[in-house]
Amino acid sequence: MKKLFASIAYYAFVAFAIAFFGLPLLWLVLTPFNPRATLAVEIPASPTLDNFRAVFGNTFAVRALVQNNLILALGAMIGTTFLAALAAYALSRAQIPGRESLTYVLILFSSIVTGTAAMVPIFLIIYYMGLIDTYLGVILVFVGGLLPAAIFIMRDFVDGIPRSYEESALVAGATPRRVFLDIALPLIRPGMMVVAIWAFVQTWGAFLIPFILLRSPERMPASIAIYSFYTEAGTPNVTLVAAYSLLYAIPVLVLYLIVNWRYGFRFFGGIKR
Amino acid sequence: MEQRRAILSVQSGFLFLLPALFFIALFLVFPFLWIFYLSFTNQSLTGANAANPSFVGLANYLALFNFRNWLTPGQFGSSLIITIEFVFASALIGQVGLGLALAIAFFRHKGVLRELVYTLVILAWIIPEVVVAFAWIAFLDRDNGTLNLILSRIGLGRPDWQLEYALPSVIIFNTWRGTAFSTLLFSSALETIPPSYLETAEVAGASAWQKLRDILLPLLRGHILTDLILITLWTFNTFTPYLITNGGPAYKTEVVSIYTFRIAFQFFDFGSGAAIAVVVMLINLVLAIGYLAMLRRQAVYA
Numbered sequence: 001m002k003k004l005f006a007s008i009a010y011y012a013f014v015a016f017a018i019a020f021f022g023l024p025l026l027w028l029v030l031t032p033f034n035p036r037a038t039l040a041v042e043i044p045a046s047p048t049l050d051n052f053r054a055v056f057g058n059t060f061a062v063r064a065l066v067q068n069n070l071i072l073a074l075g076a077m078i079g080t081t082f083l084a085a086l087a088a089y090a091l092s093r094a095q096i097p098g099r100e101s102l103t104y105v106l107i108l109f110s111s112i113v114t115g116t117a118a119m120v121p122i123f124l125i126i127y128y129m130g131l132i133d134t135y136l137g138v139i140l141v142f143v144g145g146l147l148p149a150a151i152f153i154m155r156d157f158v159d160g161i162p163r164s165y166e167e168s169a170l171v172a173g174a175t176p177r178r179v180f181l182d183i184a185l186p187l188i189r190p191g192m193m194v195v196a197i198w199a200f201v202q203t204w205g206a207f208l209i210p211f212i213l214l215r216s217p218e219r220m221p222a223s224i225a226i227y228s229f230y231t232e233a234g235t236p237n238v239t240l241v242a243a244y245s246l247l248y249a250i251p252v253l254v255l256y257l258i259v260n261w262r263y264g265f266r267f268f269g270g271i272k273r
Numbered sequence: 274m275e276q277r278r279a280i281l282s283v284q285s286g287f288l289f290l291l292p293a294l295f296f297i298a299l300f301l302v303f304p305f306l307w308i309f310y311l312s313f314t315n316q317s318l319t320g321a322n323a324a325n326p327s328f329v330g331l332a333n334y335l336a337l338f339n340f341r342n343w344l345t346p347g348q349f350g351s352s353l354i355i356t357i358e359f360v361f362a363s364a365l366i367g368q369v370g371l372g373l374a375l376a377i378a379f380f381r382h383k384g385v386l387r388e389l390v391y392t393l394v395i396l397a398w399i400i401p402e403v404v405v406a407f408a409w410i411a412f413l414d415r416d417n418g419t420l421n422l423i424l425s426r427i428g429l430g431r432p433d434w435q436l437e438y439a440l441p442s443v444i445i446f447n448t449w450r451g452t453a454f455s456t457l458l459f460s461s462a463l464e465t466i467p468p469s470y471l472e473t474a475e476v477a478g479a480s481a482w483q484k485l486r487d488i489l490l491p492l493l494r495g496h497i498l499t500d501l502i503l504i505t506l507w508t509f510n511t512f513t514p515y516l517i518t519n520g521g522p523a524y525k526t527e528v529v530s531i532y533t534f535r536i537a538f539q540f541f542d543f544g545s546g547a548a549i550a551v552v553v554m555l556i557n558l559v560l561a562i563g564y565l566a567m568l569r570r571q572a573v574y575a
Contacts, residue, residue: 006481010378013374013378014378014386014390017375017378017390017393017394018389018390018393020449021390021393021394021396021397021449021452022393023412023419023420024397024405024408024409024412024419024449025393025396025397025400025408026419027408027411027412027419028404028407028408031411038417039410039411039414039416039417039418040411040414040417040418040419040422041411041419041422083292083293083296084293086289086290086292086293087289087290087292087293087294089281089289090281090285090286090287090288090289090290091286091290093279093280093281093286094279094280094281094282094283094285094286094287094289095279095283095286096283096286096287096290097283104565106297106301108561108562108565109297109301109302109305110301111503111506111557111560111561111564112305112554112557112558112561113300113301113304113305113554114510114557115510115511115512115530116509116510116512116529116530116533116549116550116553117308117510117550117551117553117554117557118304118550119533119534119537119538119546119550120308120311120533120537120543120546120547120550121303121304121305121307121308121311121547121550122300122304123537123538124307124311124316124543125299125300125303125304125307127318140296140299140300141300143296143300144296144297144299144300144301145300145301147293147296147297148297148301151293163280166280167280170280176281176282176285176289179280180289201399204401205399205400205401205402205403205404207401207402207403207512207513207516208512208534212534212538222401222403223401223402223403226403226404226407236407238411241407242407245403245404245407245408248401248403248404249400249401249404252399252400252401253396253400256395256396256399
């Protein structure tokens with residue numbers, strides 16, 4: 001009898017979890033295919049792709065997604081991954097004084113100078129650098145904010161590769177630059193993949209930083225361009241917003257599937273933002 | 274053990290580190306220091322104070338902590354209290370509590386259900402924030418939203434969530450959004466518990482509740498503390514509620530991040546914005562130092 005109650009409680013909790021986490025997403029999946037959508041969840045009677053066609057007619061929003069978002073996310077991803085690899089390699093292989101505490105101090109700074117606290121000084125720095133309304137300004141800020149955690153994650157991977165290859169190359173007379181590029185970099189590629197995907201996902205969805213640093217509509221990423229599906233009166237064109245949302249979420253969903261399939265959704269270092 | 278020869282000399286090491294340190298110095302360390310200076314000026318973007326901000330002493334702080342209207346909606350004190358409620362409910366109870374419950378519920382229960390729940394939880398976490406904000410605006414809609422559809426079917430009426438229960442709405446939303454981190458952290462922590470501990474308890478006839486209370490929770494304590502502090506730090510700084518409520522109605526969901534945004538980027542009062550940022554950074558600093566102290570303690574016991 002007690003066992004039965006335990007099992008009922010268990011399945012009730014599981015059902016609650018599925019409903020709580022799944023129901024809000026249901027609208028996102030169904031609405032884009034509905035010819036006349038509302039905020040209600042409805043299974044489309046006659047599913048259509050017309051909404052996507054209409055979305056592609058909004059050149060501003062399309063450019064935001066396929067051009068601006070890609071530039072910002074790829075720029076931040078490449079910058080973060082490469083600089084983090086260099087830095088993590090140095091921290092792992094050179095006897096730099098204070099290197100153990102350095103990573104923690106950096107993580108500390110990145111947790112303190114974030115979101116609320118950072119928006120004012122970040123804006124002013126970019127303003128005085130003359131980089132307001134440039135892709136570069138946004139990318140630089142992303143890279144600065146992501147680096148500490150990226151170095152932290154990458155450090156694990158560098159520490160995990162055997163030193164013997166590098167030692168042999170040094171004995172054979174290779175320069176540190178060659179050792180890094182030809183020996184270490186290929187070995188830490190899995191770590192770079194993890195950091196790259198993480199950095200991409202972090203910046204792909206970002207709203208606040210581009211929102212305060214960009215001005216011209218033609219440079220806005222999708223997180224801001226999505227509001228172009230609002231009417232003058234400030235009400236959203238629900239169907240198009242939903243279709244655009246789905247397109248916008250697809251790269252992240254694909255990356256999730258890749259990560260889940262290649263590595264399993266494991267945990268690295270415990271740092272998200 | 275013999276001292277290993279360093280693969281990289283200290284000089285080359287510094288060269289490798291330099292680019293990363295440059296970025297971190299410019300975008301993390303410098304803002305941290307500069308903001309203190311800015312908070313004592315009347316820096317703005319337009320007008321005379323834009324080019325030549327002047328020193329105003331403690332004026333920005335005094336305005337922030339003006340106790341005559343401190344708790345009026347839309348003022349700093351009111352925003353701080355809203356933030357504390359938001360963090361307490363959505364981070365401490367919501368994310369950490371639900372994350373722990375999920376991790377324990379699926380501990381040693383691998384299968385389709387676990388895959389399904391974990392996938393949904395992770396999707397809620399990684400989909401772009403603007404997109405999930407729209408999904409929630411639809412979910413909470415008074416007339417057509419899924420939530421009210423269900424509630425009205427079971428006879429609980431159709432409350433106007435965004436108007437009557439604005440803060441609870443963003444609290445539930447934020448719980449939904451962020452639980453994945455805690456779930457994943459606790460799941461991987463549970464994996465590291467040696468099976469023999471539980472087997473021994475089972476042989477001794479311990480109930481599920483006793484195993485939870487006497488074995489799992491004590492072993493998870495360090496992870497729970499770590500998780501609590503990180504989640505608190507992040508929730509304290511999140512801007513996402515803005516995308517659902519804009520801080521309204523009547524400032525009811527104006528957490529500190531939205532308050533800062535309004536002061537700095539809608540009123541262009543960067544001096545006051547900087548003063549708020551200093552207060553927030555000091556709170557962040559306390560939390561982060563707590564986190565580091567915890568990490569160090571764990572390292573000692575490990």
